[in-house]
Amino acid sequence: MRVTTAFWRLLRLEGVWVRAVVFDADRVVVRVALRRRRLICPLCIYCTTASEGVQAHDSVWRHLDLGTWRLEIRARLRQLRCPEHGVHVEAVPFARHRAGLTRDLDDLVAWLATKADKTTISRLVCVDWQTVGRVIARVCDEQLDERRLDDLFDIGIDEVAWRGGHRYLTLVTDHRRGKIVWGAEGRNAAVADRFFADLDPPARDEPATAIADIAEPDDDDQPHVGPRAARLEAISLDMGPGYARSARRHAPQAVICIDPYHVVALVNRALDEVRRSYWNALRDSDDPTAAKRFKDARWALLKNPEDHTSKQAATLRRLRRAGGDVWRAYTLKEALRAIFERCLSSIDAAVLIERFCSRAARSRLRPFVRLGQTIRKHAQGILAAIGTGINNARVEALNNKARLITRRAYGFHSATAALALIHLTCGPITLTLPHEQIV
Numbered sequence: 001m002r003v004t005t006a007f008w009r010l011l012r013l014e015g016v017w018v019r020a021v022v023f024d025a026d027r028v029v030v031r032v033a034l035r036r037r038r039l040i041c042p043l044c045i046y047c048t049t050a051s052e053g054v055q056a057h058d059s060v061w062r063h064l065d066l067g068t069w070r071l072e073i074r075a076r077l078r079q080l081r082c083p084e085h086g087v088h089v090e091a092v093p094f095a096r097h098r099a100g101l102t103r104d105l106d107d108l109v110a111w112l113a114t115k116a117d118k119t120t121i122s123r124l125v126c127v128d129w130q131t132v133g134r135v136i137a138r139v140c141d142e143q144l145d146e147r148r149l150d151d152l153f154d155i156g157i158d159e160v161a162w163r164g165g166h167r168y169l170t171l172v173t174d175h176r177r178g179k180i181v182w183g184a185e186g187r188n189a190a191v192a193d194r195f196f197a198d199l200d201p202p203a204r205d206e207p208a209t210a211i212a213d214i215a216e217p218d219d220d221d222q223p224h225v226g227p228r229a230a231r232l233e234a235i236s237l238d239m240g241p242g243y244a245r246s247a248r249r250h251a252p253q254a255v256i257c258i259d260p261y262h263v264v265a266l267v268n269r270a271l272d273e274v275r276r277s278y279w280n281a282l283r284d285s286d287d288p289t290a291a292k293r294f295k296d297a298r299w300a301l302l303k304n305p306e307d308h309t310s311k312q313a314a315t316l317r318r319l320r321r322a323g324g325d326v327w328r329a330y331t332l333k334e335a336l337r338a339i340f341e342r343c344l345s346s347i348d349a350a351v352l353i354e355r356f357c358s359r360a361a362r363s364r365l366r367p368f369v370r371l372g373q374t375i376r377k378h379a380q381g382i383l384a385a386i387g388t389g390i391n392n393a394r395v396e397a398l399n400n401k402a403r404l405i406t407r408r409a410y411g412f413h414s415a416t417a418a419l420a421l422i423h424l425t426c427g428p429i430t431l432t433l434p435h436e437q438i439v
């Protein structure tokens, strides 16, 4: 068998002939030529037989390694003139537009990015993290189906901190399918407005009133409710005003719910505030060892009692005996958490939430007095969440997963790459490895 034929069978590159194989010191270079005569625009489906000339230099792609050899594909491509996109180098079937890696290597890197950390991927495939970012951005761009925004009924709009809390992403979850279906950088009403604009883009021949409506919200205007937004039944949110304003405007028929885990996060924060001020008071007192002993109490207080280690359980018993502000704050926290743990009817939950708010108001603990007021203000939304039966545990699990992924995306410079990683991991995309695509 000739070496070119052997490599043609080995590489499984779509639509090419292998013309030559050269072994360099550190890599194998395989020169290929496209089999098709027609030239295809890399940005659309336009194809032609008219060539505008040939590239002055080779295009180069890296392919899956051959054993320990780095494998390079080279080809001299032609140029075409697309009526819509102008002059471009023709598309190749084995690599995505503007990619330095073949489609197979792209797919491998994208799959790895959803499973492994930065160091593992960089060392295994010998690509830097920014390249990984570009790979996942183009794989996501290709795989993300526009139809994922069809049939949305119960959604959640939530923010997630990115790059150590310096930047934020807004994520939209489809609660019924348990997938993240949309994301963008930022965390205010304008970002939520952009989601609704993507949900119901104006038809091409429609005047731009809908867009103007979205770009400059004016409460006096009649809100524009698109057909897909009109089908939304429930939208779950945090307690900030931004998303709520956008949701009420673009889907006024949908019930606004407050995700219970946001409420639990708030009560944990209030408890931590009480703990911290008690700790500071201890440190300033005559007995500094007491402060040291108390320092370990943080996790004992914040963790659910059923997840306690025996040491944490002992700490909690000690706190109980000591009583005081911290113990009162802890019992308040547990009382609120219990409301969401049980499958209560909205009526029972309403009674318990009201009882909690009164207890908080009388607690003489400032963080809890404030918390009680916030909860009372949002009681309707919290009860709506209980009433709609959106599975809070599942929502929270997906949210935690998205947070974990976002932390891994820390090193990406662009929000596009961070969002791509979230979509590939928590979105409606199934990645396949090169060997799984062979039929």
Ligand SMILES: [Zn+2]
Pocket (backbone or CB within 6 Å): 041, 042, 043, 044, 045, 046, 082, 083, 084, 085, 086
């Ligand atoms: Zn084109």
